[in-house]
Amino acid sequence: MTADELYQRFRLVFENYYSALCQYSLSITGQKEVSEDIVQEVFLKVWETKKDLIPREEVRFYLFASVRNNSMGYQSKLRRVSIVPFESKEHTQTAQEDTMEYESEQKAFREKLVEGIQSLPPKCKDVFLLSRMGKMSYQEIADHCGISVKTVENQIGKALKLLRAFVLAVKLLFPLFFF
């Protein structure tokens, strides 16, 4: 891979995962700016010292693992409890005039889902986000969190069960969306 290809590859990885990594970090640190700093720092570290990772599939694992470690490191420094809201679109100034009606139901569902994920117990949330945002395998999650694959399976099941409670709440509002 030439330097130019490596650079492009790096940018692709950045564009694919930056937002998800920030969201993931935010779920731990609770502070938007801190999350962005952590994620950018991790990316810079990859570029400066771990270029060999960039073309490989493992880069995703490395990114989520590092962001997790650094976010938790930050959090323990602050001794805060990790009950943290996701940044929701409503609170940003850039709230788009995305008023297409057919999207509103799906939006309601997603907002509810995000709310649901936010309210999961910490360990359960961690495992679920690593799986869905980080696209990590159960084995990778187990290795990373120092738990068994069986525990990962249980936590995912638990997350699904809890999240369904939120889905049912939207379903009452928008029954048509589901059929």
Added chain:
Amino acid sequence: MGESEDYIIDIIGKQLNGTATASELQQLEAWLNAAPSQRREEYEAYKQIWDESGRSPFPGTDAFDTRAAWERIDRQMKVPKVQSSVTPALEPAPKKQITRWLLVAAAILVLGVGSFWLYKSINGDRTLTAETDNLVVSLSDGSVVTLRKGAVLSYPVKFRQGQRSVQLNGQAFFDIQKDARSTFSVQTATSTIKVLGTSFFVSIASDTVNVTVISGKIRLEDRENVESYVELSADQSVGLASHRFVKDSIRNTNYLAWKTGVLDFDNEPLDEVVKDLNSYYGDSVSLAPELVPVASTIKVTLHFNKESLSRVLEEIKLTTGLNSKEEENRTVFFHK
């Protein structure tokens, strides 16, 4: 809605994740069949949560400005000197300009380790071929084109004001940025597709063009007779062959499997399933002769996400009770 035993939800998680074992799949199947209507609905709820939470970008992630962050990080990176095959004159140019060129070059995004890209510069036009894998191309107006392996796209590095036009051969998915002042058009050998802001899928095979609209509205014109056109809205599909428009119906979303990795079968006849599998995995599955006449009566309801072919076949066998054998590098389904 009854409370399910937790182990079943764990299995559903594993099934959605693609790591459930054969015996777990059987347990799941048995559980579903014990109270189909209510449990199917419960399963669908889990599946929807799973799919939605795995979306990229993640719901609500718009709050982070990836572009601004990239610009910030790009400044901090020690950008290596690059040998440019497009504009060799850039080497001695000031640093600022090199960075800008790199940004433009980097707008061509390459997916998959195996894929690579090539381009040539003709009056600021670029031609990209998805050689070994799907290729995602970001255009200067913010539109994104996903080329299926084998597709070729020509486009200007930067669109001129009011002129958004690209040329395509092969199959591609378009997600077009809205711009009320400027129509976006896709030229093929025989047709022109005109849009404002929408997403749609184009498939070109010899002289036949097929367009499927996912959202918004498009107009498909015969290139030799622009008076001859059809307008399509979301969920409509149309073909153009030998100057004739043929209406298509959309069966399912599997025509996008090459992009999404998702294959969804909802009470789908087996012969159609085999077609979709062969389109996604390359010709590799067929039906034993005695199975062909009855294939349309065998229905499959399964969902796969970036699954290996062997796993997909395994699940189809489990749910249909069919068997399979290997013949000349193909898997052939037959009755036990």
